[in-house]
Amino acid sequence: MVWKLITYTELYTPVPPYKSIYAIGIVENEEGVKRVVRIDRKFFGRLKTGMVGEVTESWSVFGNIPLFIPSGVEAREEKVALVTGGARGIGAAISIELAKSGYLIAVADILRDTEAENTIKAISNAGSKAVFVEMDVSRYESVEEGVKKVASEFGRIDVLVNNAGITKDSYMQRMSPDMWDAVIRVNLTGAYNCSRAVTPYMIKNGGGVIINVSSIVGLIGNVGQANYAASKSGLIGLTYTLAKELAPYGVRVVAIAPGFVKTRMALAVPTPILRDYLRRIPIPRLIEPEEIAKLVRHIIENEALNGIVIPIDLGTTISSLKA
Amino acid sequence: MEVGVISAYSLKYELRTPKEVWDMIKEVTEGVIRKVDKGISEEEIDLVIVSNFSDRFGGLLHTAPLVISHLGLNSTKGFRVENACVSGGTALYLAWNFLKSGLVRNVLIVGFEKMSYLPSSMEINEVLMLAGHPDEVLVGSPFVSLYALIAAAYMSKYGVKEEDLALIAVKNHENGLRNPLAAMQKKISVEDVMKSPYISWPLKLYDSSLITDGAAALILSSEPRKYTDAPVMIRAVAMHHDHPGVFQRDDLTALRAVKKAGEEAFRSAGLTPKDIDVMEVHDAFTIAEIIVYEMLGLANRGRGVDLVRNGVTTFNGEIPVNPSGGLKSKGHPIGATGVGMVAEIYWQLRGEADQRQVPDAEVGLVENHGGTGATSVVAIFGR
Structure with a gap:
């Protein structure tokens, strides 16, 4: 039976028990029968009075909810991922992996250098498009400006990967307040800044995914990395909280906690420490950045994942006595 | 038999009161008797x-005997009424009918709601949502969305814009500045309304009435002149209904219950809209006030917004509407709302409305409705 949409509203304020955003419409059939229906948020921005479609029933524990599906409206457009620290290391691998999956990529990084150019080229070779955004994640104004640029370039933001991170290692007693602040500002405040700036765009699109790149160091600590460990633990608290706050708007938030990944950051660790580390873990090698990227892609695709920290660490956490 | 209002009392409405609900009830009960x-x-x-x-919204049930006990446990009878946002109007309707029948001589109406009793607006909206049609509850449509469906249909049918709806919010906030009982005394501009976030498109935060705590009380009497030389006489009270679901209605842009109740009230009182000097109407959302203008015969269909644009319903206009600030600025503590509307007209017709006094107000009207207009009570008062 064909139903015509005669009026509709996009609800941006979630209400229990559904705690979700969606559109609500009134539809009418040829016999003049009217029904109130729900319309999935993926159609936000594309509904029009007079559209026709069908009504199906969607089972829920609260009852069978009538769902209007407009005809001839593609549910998915091209999707956009913003990857901070996306020019190099893990961020570059994630950018390229998501480009292969059809995402348009906003590569945000502090510097447009040769590595950045190579990443942009790789995204293009993967058949997608990239925009480079010069962004200092530790400064909100810079983030806001960068996010606006992405939105104006690509029209939407579906995925944010808070990957930008730095280290300034030292034993706590030798760690200057500047070393502490710098790491917290980039790794933790940066994730808050970016999450805050992209959330309105995600809500407007009807949802999104935020992935925070934490670290096993945030779970088990590490000598010489008080600032880094605190920032990565902080990302876990941020993940849990945002996952609760943003779920009603269709935004999922997940953290990953990699072990040592084969990047310049890990290779900067003194060799004896790296060797000792490998002796203590069940699979004694470094993780490839591409392996992290595959997990990120899975988190985006698997809509049941929310508010968790996924270690990707070759078994480091099970081998650790936290000492 | 003539029936009049002989006293009114209201607390200042608040967004989050520190008072316990029982204290609010006692305060208005004692206040209205004292006045x-x-x-x-x-x-x-x-x-x-x-x-x-x-x-x-308060954690109390069976409140009539509490009030009666507080009054001294005489032979007074009592009960609670619930009719969504028109619970207060319904109390008026019942009191008026009891008094006209001769069964009672004096009725005390106490309206209250402490909406901040629940911790979040999400939970508050869930409770309010239950006053809709079960199909609307099933799809998860809060009231703002139901009014948004009406607003979207109205805007599309009559070419009205969001900026037009905003004029109602601006007017009522302007009025609220003169009312010390208003919960949000804040001047706003059309730009402020337009910049406020969408709650349910096309309605924004500033198109919506306030979640409020408040209490108000009235005493109605069939021997009003025994208690005051300046009673406010009830000329008519009419109640009508519409289908509860917006989707059930032939015309999504009309509020049939308001139209019917208005027609009956004017007919019973032998008056026309032109005779009204001041009105308090149910501006739960900006769109509601515009449609109410049309349902009460103040404007043709689709032209309601002209009244506020041309200043007819502003404070200095021919028929000031919501001089109290309305639900938008004064607030909307559900059970108290209709009671507070009558209190405002009582003060206006007695010339006791201070800075917000409409000059020479002799005839006043209250329109209070529930749900998206499934029940409406229209009452007309005179000196």
């Missing part, structure tokens, strides 16, 4: 009608 010009004794109250939408 009777020639005095009234507790045992002269024959009937108590308590207006309260939900025990989730």
